[in-house]
Structure formats: structure tokens, C-alpha cells
Amino acid sequence: MNELADETKKAALPDIYSLSNLSRAEAREAWAAISACAAEERLRLVERMVEVAENDFEVDFGELFRLALEDDCADVRRVAVEGLWEDEDVRLIPPLIARLRDVDASVRAAAATSLGRFMLLGELGKIRPQPFQQTYQALLAAYAVADEVPAVRRRVLESLAYSGEETVARLIRQAYEDEDESMRVSAVFAMGRSADERWAPEALRELYHPNPAMRYEAARACGELGLETAITTLVELVDDVDSEVQEAAIWALGQIGGEEARRTLTACARSENEAVRSAAREALREFELLHGDMGAFLMFDFFDEDEEENDPW
Numbered sequence: 001m002n003e004l005a006d007e008t009k010k011a012a013l014p015d016i017y018s019l020s021n022l023s024r025a026e027a028r029e030a031w032a033a034i035s036a037c038a039a040e041e042r043l044r045l046v047e048r049m050v051e052v053a054e055n056d057f058e059v060d061f062g063e064l065f066r067l068a069l070e071d072d073c074a075d076v077r078r079v080a081v082e083g084l085w086e087d088e089d090v091r092l093i094p095p096l097i098a099r100l101r102d103v104d105a106s107v108r109a110a111a112a113t114s115l116g117r118f119m120l121l122g123e124l125g126k127i128r129p130q131p132f133q134q135t136y137q138a139l140l141a142a143y144a145v146a147d148e149v150p151a152v153r154r155r156v157l158e159s160l161a162y163s164g165e166e167t168v169a170r171l172i173r174q175a176y177e178d179e180d181e182s183m184r185v186s187a188v189f190a191m192g193r194s195a196d197e198r199w200a201p202e203a204l205r206e207l208y209h210p211n212p213a214m215r216y217e218a219a220r221a222c223g224e225l226g227l228e229t230a231i232t233t234l235v236e237l238v239d240d241v242d243s244e245v246q247e248a249a250i251w252a253l254g255q256i257g258g259e260e261a262r263r264t265l266t267a268c269a270r271s272e273n274e275a276v277r278s279a280a281r282e283a284l285r286e287f288e289l290l291h292g293d294m295g296a297f298l299m300f301d302f303f304d305e306d307e308e309e310n311d312p313w
Contacts, residue, residue, distance in 0.1 A: 016052050020059040027063030034064075039073040046076055050083040062087055069095050074104035081110040085117075090131040093118055097138040108142070109155045115139060116159030123162050136163060143171065154186035161190035169196070176202060185213050192221030200227055207233045212242035219245060223252025231256060235264050238276075247279040254283030257291040 019030060034042055046068055049061040061083060068080035081099055084092060099111035115135050122132025142148070143156045157175055160168045172194065175187035188206050191199035203225060206218035219237055222230035230252070237249035250268055253261035265287060268280030 016048055017059060019049065019064060020061060022063050024063055027067060031064055031067040035071070039076065042068075042071060043073060043075050043079065046079045046083065050079055053083060066092070066095065069099060074102070074107055077102065077104070078107045078110045081107065081114050085114060088117065088121060088127075090118070090127050093131050093135055097134070100138055100142050105149050105152055108148075108152045112139065112142060112152060112155035112159055116162065119159050119162040123164065136160070136165075140167070150180055150182055154183060157183075157186055157190050158193065161193040164194070164196070169194070169198070172199075181211065181214075185211070185217050188214060188217040188221055192217070192224035195224060197225055197227075200225060200229070203227065204230055204233070207237065212240070212245050215240065215242070215245045216248045219248035219252045223248075223255035226256055228256055228258060231258055231260050235260065238264060238268060243275060246276060250276065250279040250283050251286075254286040255290065257287060262287065 022030060034045060037045075046065070049064065053059050053061055065080045065083040068076050068083075071077050071080065077099060081096070084096075093115070096111045096115050099107050100115065102108050102111065115138070118127065118131065118135045119139070121127045122129075122135065139156050139160050143153055143160065148156075157171060161172065172187050172190045175183045175190070178184055178187070188203060191203055199221065203218050203221040204227065206214050207222065207230065209215050209218065215237065219230075219234060222234060234249045234252050234256075237245055238253075240246050240249065250265065253265055262284075265280045265284050268276050269284060271277045271280065
């Protein structure tokens with residue numbers, strides 16, 4: 001533990017891996033040693049654990065991340081929340097709700113985002129009603145805090161969007177009419193996440209918005225809502241000046257499907273732009289999985305084989 005916390009050394013991966021899959025008792029012992037280090041060292045270690053976990057699905061630092069949720073340093077708490085992003089254990093809901101009331105806004109925002117997966121699990125019937133309602137009510141209460149900063153309210157709304165309750169639909173409508181453009185961007189994000197076609201007119205309208213952040217979310221929303229009426233505009237957005245908007249449009253075409261979408265994605269899969277080419281090939285894979293278009297999938301395979309034949313390595 002002293003070596004891992006030593007700022008003069010870069011902790012080796014084997015040392016980081018030794019902290020994986022600890023029992024609760026082992027995690028407490030390890031965290032007691034980590035807690036004796038300076039905040040900067042604790043943060044560095046927790047960040048490295050998150051980095052390793054993102055690249056290796058076999059590691060599990062969950063017990064340590066849970067303990068880090070109570071750390072004195074706000075950045076450590078925030079990174080710990082982010083480190084638990086795949087954990088679907090409903091016992092995690094109460095500590096995340098506690099962080100939803102954290103003194104630090106960045107921690108509250110991270111907790112609000114993290115609780116979104118439990119909203120989705122509840123809507124899908126994959127967790128029991130009690131923890132689902134606990135999550136829903138906590139997010140509603142957080143959104144109702146009068147002096148909450150927009151960054152937190154945005155994340156709360158985005159997580160609430162999984163709910164089909166009319167209360168949430170009203171909140172999305174209010175956010176869409178907010179003076180703060182960032183709130184309107186999150187409202188469009190929420191429209192797509194809601195999977196409610198009532199928002200089709202708004203999503204289509206915002207595809208033409210001058211703000212690329214809004215065009216991006218509108219493109220994603222059209223894909224999530226499966227709006228065939230958006231295909232022509234999405235094809236135009238494939239050539240948008242903003243690269244992220246381009247990739248969002250490509251992703252949406254793969255979700256919606258149809259012959260025009262397939263032709264566009266096939267062309268993009270041969271683009272000289274590496275980011276566009278990669279996004280299109282992934283979209284073609286999604287296209288086949290969602291729409292059963294074996295032609296698109298075979299074309300995707302053909303591209304890969306063609307590249308392998310020309311690969312000098």
C-alpha cells in the first residue's frame with residue numbers, strides 16, 4: 001500500500017490488480033492504509049483503478065469504490081461514483097442517494113448520472129419496485145431543489161427520463177422551454193432516452209439548430225426514437241462541420257434502418273476519414289443486429305477483409 005501511494009513511483013499494474021476482487025474485510029484494511037495518504041495520492045490511485053477497470057472487465061474494485069464514496073476529498077468521491085458505473089447491485093442505491101445530497105456539485109452530478117441505470121432497470125422490471133421507487137423519488141426531490149446548479153439538474157433530468165410517468169414528461173417540457181440553452185440540450189437528450197414518440201416534432205426541429213451540441217443530441221434522439229422521417233436530414237448531417245454531430249448522425253441511421261440509411265452507411269464505411277469510417281462500420285453492425293439486413297453485415301465484413309489484404313503488417 002505504501003508503494004501504491006508513493007508519488008515518486010508510478011504504481012505498476014500488478015500492484016493495482018492485487019487490489020481487485022477483495023473481500024469486504026480486505027477492502028477495509030486496504031482502504032485504511034490508503035486513507036492515511038494525502039488526498040492527491042488517494043485520487044491518483046482511485047483514478048488508476050477506474051482506468052484499469054475500463055480496460056479489463058475481469059477486475060473488480062467495487063468494494064474499494066464503495067469505501068471511497070465516503071472519502072473527505074470530493075474528487076475521490078466523484079471518481080468512486082464513476083468507477084461503479086456498471087454495478088447493478090440495488091444495495092448501491094442508498095449510498096448513491098446520499099451522494100446526490102453531497103456538498104460538492106460535481107459529486108451530485110455524478111451520482112445523478114449513476115442512478116440513471118437503476119431507473120432503466122426499474123422500467124425494464126429487472127429490479128424490485130421498492131428500490132426503483134426509492135431511486136425515482138430521490139431524483140424527483142433532487143430536481144425540485146430550488147437553488148440547485150444547472151449542471152446537476154441536467155443530469156437528474158437525464159436519469160429521470162427513463163421513467164414513463166407524466167410527471168417526468170412535464171419536467172422535460174419545462175426544461176425544453178428553459179432560458180438556459182444547456183437545459184434545453186438536456187431536454188432533447190431526455191426526449192430520446194424516454195423512447196416516447198410524442199417528442200418526435202421537437203427532435204426533428206432541433207436537427208437544424210445552430211448549436212452543434214443541440215444537433216448532436218437531436219440526432220441521437222431521432223435514432224433512439226426510430227424516426228424514419230429524420231433519415232433525409234440525418235444523411236445531410238453526415239457531412240456536418242462538427243465531427244461529433246457526424247458520428248451521432250451515422251449512429252442514428254444505423255438505429256433507424258431503411259435502404260437510404262444503408263446506402264449512406266455503406267458509402268461512409270469507405271470514407272477516407274478514419275472516425276467516419278469507424279463509426280459507419282459500427283453502425284452497419286448495429287443495422288444488421290437491429291434490422292436483420294444481412295447485406296449490410298456482409299458488406300461490413302467485406303470491408304474488413306479488404307483492409308486485411310492491403311495491410312502491410
